[in-house]
Amino acid sequence: MLNDITRRLAIYSIFVGMSLTLMVMPSAAQLYQTSAKHATLMDFDSGATLFSKDEDEQMPPASLAKLMTIEVVFHALKNNELSLDDEFLISENAWRKGGANSGGSTMFAKLDSSVSLDDLLHGIIVQSGNDACIAVAEGMAGNEATFAQLMNRRAEEIGLKHSRFANSTGLPAEDQYVTARDLAHLARHLIEEYPDLYHYFAIPEFTWNNITQRNRNPILGATEGADGLKTGHTQAAGYGVVASAARNNQRLIAVLGGMKSKKERREEARKIIDWGFRAFVSKRIYDADEEIAFASVHGGNKSEVVLVSERPVNLFMARANQGRLKARVYYNGPLEAPIDEGQEVATLKVWADDKLILETSLITGESIGMGSMTQRAIDGVEELLLGWL
Numbered sequence: 001m002l003n004d005i006t007r008r009l010a011i012y013s014i015f016v017g018m019s020l021t022l023m024v025m026p027s028a029a030q031l032y033q034t035s036a037k038h039a040t041l042m043d044f045d046s047g048a049t050l051f052s053k054d055e056d057e058q059m060p061p062a063s064l065a066k067l068m069t070i071e072v073v074f075h076a077l078k079n080n081e082l083s084l085d086d087e088f089l090i091s092e093n094a095w096r097k098g099g100a101n102s103g104g105s106t107m108f109a110k111l112d113s114s115v116s117l118d119d120l121l122h123g124i125i126v127q128s129g130n131d132a133c134i135a136v137a138e139g140m141a142g143n144e145a146t147f148a149q150l151m152n153r154r155a156e157e158i159g160l161k162h163s164r165f166a167n168s169t170g171l172p173a174e175d176q177y178v179t180a181r182d183l184a185h186l187a188r189h190l191i192e193e194y195p196d197l198y199h200y201f202a203i204p205e206f207t208w209n210n211i212t213q214r215n216r217n218p219i220l221g222a223t224e225g226a227d228g229l230k231t232g233h234t235q236a237a238g239y240g241v242v243a244s245a246a247r248n249n250q251r252l253i254a255v256l257g258g259m260k261s262k263k264e265r266r267e268e269a270r271k272i273i274d275w276g277f278r279a280f281v282s283k284r285i286y287d288a289d290e291e292i293a294f295a296s297v298h299g300g301n302k303s304e305v306v307l308v309s310e311r312p313v314n315l316f317m318a319r320a321n322q323g324r325l326k327a328r329v330y331y332n333g334p335l336e337a338p339i340d341e342g343q344e345v346a347t348l349k350v351w352a353d354d355k356l357i358l359e360t361s362l363i364t365g366e367s368i369g370m371g372s373m374t375q376r377a378i379d380g381v382e383e384l385l386l387g388w389l
Contacts, residue, residue, distance in 0.1 A: 037258025098130030
């Protein structure tokens with residue numbers, strides 16, 4: 001949105017005129033402690049980080065990499081490039097590297113069998129099946145190496161800045177790593193972009209080849225509102241989890257990595273989710289389409305355009321140790337007419353005690369047509385004069 005914030009004229013910074021009585025002190029979140037080596041707790045609505053611990057430090061993903069495999073599949077389903085009824089072959093490679101004899105998590109799919117994508121998604125999400133992942137990768141891209149290129153392309157497109165994938169399973173590989181922050185962002189993306197497919201993550205168990213396996217997510221059925229997402233474990237990565245829960249129209253996403261046992265993972269995941277809901281409360285600062293600010297317009301039949309948010313703007317705020325909020329709207333302007341309603345043109349940022357706690361896009365709330373020749377001439381002179389200042 002802001003390509004060069006140092007330019008004098010092209011960037012305008014507007015202080016939003018509002019008398020906020022809402023109070024927040026995110027630094028109180030740092031009073032929380034977890035034994036996880038890496039951690040982040042995110043508010044789903046705002047994307048704000050409520051707690052972090054080495055969230056930008058690279059770590060092996062283990063089976064948490066399967067969330068990226070799932071994203072590639074969900075993206076293809078959403079774009080009608082795949083159907084849940086499509087069938088994929090369980091090749092010898094998938095069977096040997098990910099099947100019952102591999103020693104890793106498996107769906108127990110039979111060699112040379114054909115399995116529907118719907119069943120493979122059950123196998124990946126519920127059972128963490130490596131065989132299911134490899135079958136999908138080979139079916140979509142020919143082999144895992146090419147599928148990994150798809151994973152990295154999608155990771156870049158959705159904004160995962162510090163993660164790289166080398167295979168569909170998360171099994172140990174060179175040049176494969178993630179961060180807790182990126183995994184939280186990925187989880188938020190999956191929940192937001194694929195609401196019709198997110199239900200897979202809450203399925204408690206799945207039976208394939210007469211073998212029933214329970215979902216490995218330790219908070220499902222044990223933590224109020226828990227409905228996703230994924231666990232992972234290798235010797236190098238330790239025990240990790242990406243978890244989400246929703247209560248009273250509020251949703252949290254937790255990422256924990258580097259723990260020493262399943263028990264520790266289960267306890268730490270439950271504790272941080274429960275703490276988040278207990279320590280913070282959701283406050284709405286703007287409704288969807290509510291006037292937030294105005295942006296200057298050049299050459300239009302109006303000199304300003306109203307800025308709004310497509311969705312309600314909520315803050316997940318600490319209940320105690322509160323401090324005053326500050327908000328700004330940034331845009332690259334003045335905006336040139338004509339302007340269509342719904343154009344993404346600005347960014348709303350909210351701080352508490354100099355810490356950025358919210359950043360969200362704003363759109364134009366109305367259309368602005370071209371101004372008269374006289375108005376455009378006046379705007380041109382005004383811009384020229386401003387350039388001399």
